[in-house]
Amino acid sequence: DAKTTQPPSMDCAEGRAANLPCNHSTISGNEYVYWYRQIHSQGPQYIIHGLKNNETNEMASLIITEDRKSSTLILPHATLRDTAVYYCIVRVATGDYKLSFGAGTTVTVRA
Amino acid sequence: AAGVIQSPRHLIKEKRETATLKCYPIPRHDTVYWYQQGPGQDPQFLISFYEKMQSDKGSIPDRFSAQQFSDYHSELNMSSLELGDSALYFCASSPRTASGNTIYFGEGSWLTVV
Numbered sequence: 186d187a188k189t190t191q192p193p194s195m196d197c198a199e200g201r202a203a204n205l206p207c208n209h210s211t212i213s214g215n216e217y218v219y220w221y222r223q224i225h226s227q228g229p230q231y232i233i234h235g236l237k238n239n240e241t242n243e244m245a246s247l248i249i250t251e252d253r254k255s256s257t258l259i260l261p262h263a264t265l266r267d268t269a270v271y272y273c274i275v276r277v278a279t280g281d282y283k284l285s286f287g288a289g290t291t292v293t294v295r296a
Numbered sequence: 297a298a299g300v301i302q303s304p305r306h307l308i309k310e311k312r313e314t315a316t317l318k319c320y321p322i323p324r325h326d327t328v329y330w331y332q333q334g335p336g337q338d339p340q341f342l343i344s345f346y347e348k349m350q351s352d353k354g355s356i357p358d359r360f361s362a363q364q365f366s367d368y369h370s371e372l373n374m375s376s377l378e379l380g381d382s383a384l385y386f387c388a389s390s391p392r393t394a395s396g397n398t399i400y401f402g403e404g405s406w407l408t409v410v
Contacts, residue, residue, distance in 0.1 A: 219398075228300075228386055228401035229339060272338075283329055283352055284388075284399055286338040 189273045194291040197267075203260040205290055207273030210254040217278040218249060220258045221286075222269040229272065229286075232258065236278075263294045298322055300402035302387050308408045309377050317372040317405045321389030327351070328370040329399065330362055331386040339386060345370055346392060357381075377409045 190208040197203040209218065219234040233240055233247045235256075240247045246259040260267055272289035276282050301320040309315050321328050327346045331339040341354035345364035356362075359377075364370045368389075374381060384404045390397040 223339075226384060226404070228403045229388075231398055231400060234398065270338075278397060283341045283344055283354070285341060286331075288338060 189275060189287055191271070191273050191288065191290045193288065194293070197260075197263045197292060197294050199265060199294050199296050200262055203263045203267065203292060203294070205258040205260075205271050205273075205292065206255065207258070208255045209273070209275050212253050212275050213277075215277050216275045218247065218253075218256045219274045219276055219284065220245070220247065221272045221274065221284070222267075223272070223289075224266075224269040229284075232271075234278070263292075265294050265296065268292060268294045300387055300389050300400055302385075302402040302405050304405060305403070306406045306408075308410060310410055311377055311379060313377050313409075314373065314375045315377060315407060316374070317385055317387070317407070319370045319372070319387030319389075319402060321368050321370070321387075322400055325389035325391050325400075326368055327390045327392055327397070328364055328368065329388040329390075330356075330370070330372050331388065331401075333384045333386065333404075334380075335383070342372070374407070379409050382407060382409045 220232040221229040223229045235247045249256045270289045303318045329344040330342040333339045342356040344352045348364045360374050362372045386404045388399045388401040390399040
């Protein structure tokens with residue numbers, strides 16, 4: 186699996202958008218970008234994934250650069266419940282390929 | 297929607313004892329993954345199964361074994377427990393489809409070895 190690089194931590198004001206960057210310069214053509222988050226001691230929660238087009242769902246938006254070497258997860262209106270560790274992971278999206286967790290970004294949403 | 301079910305949620309064992317964790321995947325998911333997360337660490341992949349066969353193996357100790365049964369549930373067996381085995385153990389599942397197979401996690405089983 187390709188490696189990703191994320192900032193270790195970031196703060197965000199409640200109600201504002203949170204933009205979480207991720208670098209994945211060695212991503213392969215068949216690898217997707219996945220985002221998960223883990224609220225303290227809970228199971229990792231799937232957020233969103235994409236290949237090359239921007240994606241949006243009820244939780245977040247994913248912006249992938251044209252060269253696919255980096256991406257940004259956007260939480261449009263952060264709430265206190267969004268405080269968590271966010272993981273950016275690249276993975277082949279077919280078959281039974283595992284997720285390999287690296288060091289994510291600890292996001293703290295402040296009132 | 298149905299989620300990944302893990303049991304027990306909490307388990308306390310003594311050193312050198314044996315523990316078994318169970319995982320029931322989301323219906324129609326045929327792939328199961330096991331992860332271990334120690335205190336202050338990120339989840340580490342242990343092992344995975346597809347259609348009852350081991351499909352990938354990570355940093356799983358030789359004292360640990362796992363299997364997937366005909367109903368797709370999986371069990372992680374841990375023997376000769378050590379203090380360092382105290383961790384949160386996650387099971388996850390995914391469908392094996394050509395159009396993408398998002399992995400979903402259970403809430404985990406806390407193992408404390410004393």
